[in-house]
Amino acid sequence: MSSPMPRLDDDVLMRLEDLSVRFPIRKRGLFARSVGEVHAVSQVDLTIRTGEVLGLVGESGCGKTTLGRCIVGDQRPTAGSIYFRDGDTTVDLATLGERQLRPYQRQIRVIFQDPFSSLNPRMTIMQIVGDPLRRHGVRGSELEDRVAHMLSRVGLSPAHMHRYPHAFSGGERQRINIARALICEPRMVIADEAVSALDVSxxxxxxxxxxxxxxxxxxxxxxxxxxLSVVESLCNRVAVMYLGRIVELADTDRLYPGPTHPYTEALLSAVPRPDPRLRETGERILLSDEFPDPANPPAGCVFHTRCRYVQPTCVERRPELRPIGDTHTTACHFAEDLQLRGVANVG
Known part of the structure; x- marks a missing residue:
């Protein structure tokens, strides 16, 4: 008998529990047998509150995008649950088949990273933005009216809906991506490096x-x-990810001045300082380039091979993500003892 579905709090839209994604490593040859696994996401617990902007940060390859793909249904998790609040009921998206998942994929949409490669050059803007609606049976003048309204809402002229992507700049193409993501009126949007390919202005x-x-x-x-400078300006809370695991989670206004995990401290040391007089006074914490093999993650704390505060306990025992304040959790054995530097007091 299956266990009863948990009830999410009224202010919670989604909760990930013990979520893991492992990719098999295939040996070349006739039978391509598996010889190991890449641990892309490992036992992630994460709550996403209704109406918030939750930042997910970390180096390339830490598992951020894989986690986002699990939430939207593009990647099946190996283990764990993705609980989603649908009205008064809760559904585990990780257990749904492709057909059952479709209604929820309308509620959870993605804004892609690259505004150039994410748009089909052979389709008009009308076709690109209207495609999610067309898949759900919207046709004719209603489809065109809704596309026109959404283009106007993201700052584009509806008169240009029959043009092709090459006629638009990078910023305009990203507005098209945003229009496509919102055309179905979703409740949640995954913005995966949505502004990283754009210039500053x-x-x-x-x-x-x-x-x-x-x-x-x-x-x-x-x-x-x-x-992290973009995340600071937009997000209410920030989750820091390293080698497939969440190592710190806190409100933005607490995390930036007062990190409790050495990995977060290193990331924050690279955040530009707005005051020109202070830009050269801070010390950048340079991490070793020897990133651990995700197919063979370190025992103990996954960060201990690059941590400048490492102790024998870190090598022997893996720290669990634990509360260190009302709204702050961390996965560091020595969080209370370390005096880590935040953005406001680097230097």
Whole structure:
């Protein structure tokens, strides 16, 4: 008999429990047998609150995008649950088949990283933005009216809906991506490095647009990025990911001045300082380039091979993600003892 579905709190939209994704390593040859596994996501517990912007940060290859793909249904988890609140009921998206998942994929949409490669050059903007609606049976003048309204809402002229992607700039293409993501009126949006390919001035415009759209459509964002300065400006909370695991989670206004995990401290040391007089006074914490093999993660703390505060306990025992305040959790044995530097007091 299956266990009863948990009830999510009224302010929670989604909860990940013990979520893991492992990819088999195949040996070349006739039978291509498996010789190991890559641990892309490992036992992640994460709560996403209704209406918040949750930042997910970490180096390339840490598992951020894989986690986002699990949530939207593009990647099946190896283990764990993805609980999603649908009205008064809760559904585990990780257990649904492709057909059962389709209605929820309308509620959870993605804004892709590259505004150039993510748009089909052979389709008009009308076809690109309207495609999610067409898949759900919307046709004719209703389809065209809804596309026109959404293009206008993201700052594009509806008169250009019959043009092709090559006629638009990078910033305009990302607005098209946003329109495509929101055309089905989702409840949650996964923004995967949504502004990393844009120049600074265009990036600011897109971030402002995302804020405005969140207020208008009551959206919840999971904002995946490696740029902590962008995350600071947009996100309410931040989850820090390393080698497939969440190692720290806190409100943005607490995490940036007061990190409790050495990996977070290293990431924050690279955040640009707005005051020109202070830009050269901080010490950048340089991590070893020897990133651990995700097919053979270290025993104990996964960060101990690059941590400048490592102790024997770190090598022997893996720290669990634990509370260290009302809204702050960390996966460091010595979080209470370390005096780590945040953005405000680097130097």
């Amino acid at each position: 265009v990036r600011a415009q897109i971030l402002n647009l995302l804020r405005d759209l969140q207020d208008e459509f009551n959206l919840t964002y999971l904002f995946i990025s490696h740029d």
